Amino acid sequence: MSEKISFLGLGNLGMPIAESLINSGYELTVWNRTQSKAEPLAILGAKVAAEPMDAIIPGGIVISVLADDAALEEIFSMEVVEKLGKGGIHISMSTISPETSRQLSQIHEWYEATYVSAPIFARPEAVKARIGNICISGNVAAKERVKPILQTFVKGIFDFGEEVGAANVVKLAGNFMIAASLEMMGEAFTLAEKNGISRQGIYEMLTQTLFAAPIFQNYGKVVASNIYEPVAFRLPLGLKDINLTLKTASDSNVPMPMADLIRNRFISAIAKGRDNLDWGALAMGASDDAGL
Amino acid sequence: MSEKISFLGLGNLGMPIAESLINSGYELTVWNRTQSKAEPLAILGAKVAAEPMDAIIPGGIVISVLADDAALEEIFSMEVVEKLGKGGIHISMSTISPETSRQLSQIHEWYEATYVSAPIFARPEAVKARIGNICISGNVAAKERVKPILQTFVKGIFDFGEEVGAANVVKLAGNFMIAASLEMMGEAFTLAEKNGISRQGIYEMLTQTLFAAPIFQNYGKVVASNIYEPVAFRLPLGLKDINLTLKTASDSNVPMPMADLIRNRFISAIAKGRDNLDWGALAMGASDDAGL
Numbered sequence A, B: 001m002s003e004k005i006s007f008l009g010l011g012n013l014g015m016p017i018a019e020s021l022i023n024s025g026y027e028l029t030v031w032n033r034t035q036s037k038a039e040p041l042a043i044l045g046a047k048v049a050a051e052p053m054d055a056i057i058p059g060g061i062v063i064s065v066l067a068d069d070a071a072l073e074e075i076f077s078m079e080v081v082e083k084l085g086k087g088g089i090h091i092s093m094s095t096i097s098p099e100t101s102r103q104l105s106q107i108h109e110w111y112e113a114t115y116v117s118a119p120i121f122a123r124p125e126a127v128k129a130r131i132g133n134i135c136i137s138g139n140v141a142a143k144e145r146v147k148p149i150l151q152t153f154v155k156g157i158f159d160f161g162e163e164v165g166a167a168n169v170v171k172l173a174g175n176f177m178i179a180a181s182l183e184m185m186g187e188a189f190t191l192a193e194k195n196g197i198s199r200q201g202i203y204e205m206l207t208q209t210l211f212a213a214p215i216f217q218n219y220g221k222v223v224a225s226n227i228y229e230p231v232a233f234r235l236p237l238g239l240k241d242i243n244l245t246l247k248t249a250s251d252s253n254v255p256m257p258m259a260d261l262i263r264n265r266f267i268s269a270i271a272k273g274r275d276n277l278d279w280g281a282l283a284m285g286a287s288d289d290a291g292l
Helices: A014-023 A035-043 A069-075 A078-084 A098-110 A124-128 A140-151 A166-194 A199-208 A214-225 A235-251 A257-271 A279-289 B014-023 B035-043 B069-075 B078-084 B098-110 B124-128 B140-151 B166-194 B199-208 B214-225 B235-251 B257-271 B279-289
Strands: A004-008 A027-031 A061-064 A089-092 A114-117 A133-136 A156-159 B004-008 B027-031 B061-064 B089-092 B114-117 B133-136 B156-159
Touching: A004 A014, A014 A027, A014 A035, A014 A124, A027 A035, A061 A140, A069 A098, A078 A098, A089 A098, A089 A140, A098 A114, A098 A166, A098 A235, A114 A133, A114 A140, A114 A166, A133 A140, A133 A166, A140 A156, A156 B199, A166 A199, A166 A214, A166 A235, A166 A257, A166 A279, A166 B166, A166 B199, A166 B235, A166 B257, A199 A214, A199 B156, A199 B166, A214 A279, A235 A257, A235 A279, A235 B166, A257 A279, A257 B166, A257 B257, B004 B014, B014 B027, B014 B035, B014 B124, B027 B035, B061 B140, B069 B098, B078 B098, B089 B098, B089 B140, B098 B114, B098 B166, B098 B235, B114 B133, B114 B140, B114 B166, B133 B140, B133 B166, B140 B156, B166 B199, B166 B214, B166 B235, B166 B257, B166 B279, B199 B214, B214 B279, B235 B257, B235 B279, B257 B279
Parallel strands: A004 A027, A004 A061, A061 A089, A089 A114, A133 A156, B004 B027, B004 B061, B061 B089, B089 B114, B133 B156
Antiparallel strands: none
16 A cells, blocks of 8 residues: 555554555554554554654645544644655544634645544444444535545445535434434333333334334444443543533534433433443333333 | 235225235125225125125135224124124224123124224335234134234234224324324424524434334334325324224323323314325424424
8 A cells, every 4th residue: 555644642542543544554553652552463463653743744645543632632733744745645534623623724724734534323332343424515626535444444434525624513413313322222122121022022013113223233232221331432532522512512503302301311420430331221211211 | 825814904005905805815895984995896796795794704804994993893793793703703803992892792602703803003105015924812713823924914013912902902002103203303493493403404314313113214204304294194093093092091180291292283274174195294283383
């Protein structure tokens, strides 16, 4: 592969993406705040950078998969973006606000680099199976240059045009819908359980028929069993995302009462000490309320 | 076919079911409050009864597809159930409360008849395509006798055991989930629209990936277009169903905050004169609130 790629952020999602890129033949320079997490990738042939600045290749491609808006803003300092510079492209895959994308995009423009939003819908196992999906938005030429790279590890790429924040909005709307599906199943399965019907029974019926979609089949299994470990996406990250959804909604004057309800469920789950569970544990609120 | 069937209720759903049974070779005696609606079935060979009592065959099978609990209780008077009598089976397909099913089941038992709950998940076009699904509960022997009849016009039959109200609970939980999906898409698509993203674009992305299920694909198309005609299921029937869900929830001590939100959306839609639209118009509430 001709493209050399800098890769920043080796969390639950970043790690399998980086690994997939190395396996596809890309030369990766990786950076992670906790450097030891990069070791398995070094064994596969990745260079490991001590600082973000050291990872950046002038005019090259950098992919970031970071925890939140603050981490992205901190790591992509003026100096880092200046080094990326003319012809450089930043593929920003984190789930962040469209506002942060717009601001970062402007900074990149000042230094003649290009910022592309490319948030991904995938749990770690979906990355490994190459069945994730990416929403993308930003400069047309930059998107065309990076799509072949993204295509090596996802199933679908959905283009939402040139406004750089658009893909972030779709990602936040989608994450809201996943969280709302958890609450929906929590309430429905609890209603069934309190009426003597097994949670597994109603889960099977609904997810084989009307709700035969990955979100309901995968998360529904978890909600039916009411067991929220192992953790693929920690519950506080769900609160972070719904807060971003509601901030974006407020900024664009969109009341979202269902999202408000979800937000309160996340806050309550954390109050009950569920911050180390998978975000599916949001659904426990309905069971708690019913005295189960 | 050896079974002669009485069929009560030729509404949007009852009509295609009755037609399908005739086409499968069953001898039907049909009754409908507005008798003229039976005429197309008479042409196909159905007998038309002037009163429910006249349609009943002692020891036979009667299928009811009626508007609500009150209609079912009124039509299945003591006299009608007495005529159905020993060996008779009533397949009750209406969306009603589990409580009404339990009470009617007891009345049937007094007269040595059997009441089976068999609510159906299907819009009229799904009945015609034989892709609907039935939840069933009640007496084991009666269910075995009627399943071959039901199998002629649905794709799946899901058995929820002997407690006669169980299938009704699953149906109400499922209808709640459909209505909640409408609200969810209403909020998500409105957030997209107010951020310059086409409703059609976010609809296509989400329903080809995470939400690739019939409910989201079919209703999502309608929510994306914001056009709620033609009507397959009138909006006030949605309010009727969510009221039944919340009544059942209250009876079993299950708070359902998402269902409360849905109920208020239905009430508001009726207040705004949308009672002649399809129940998908529930999703307009989110657009209204955002000033669209």
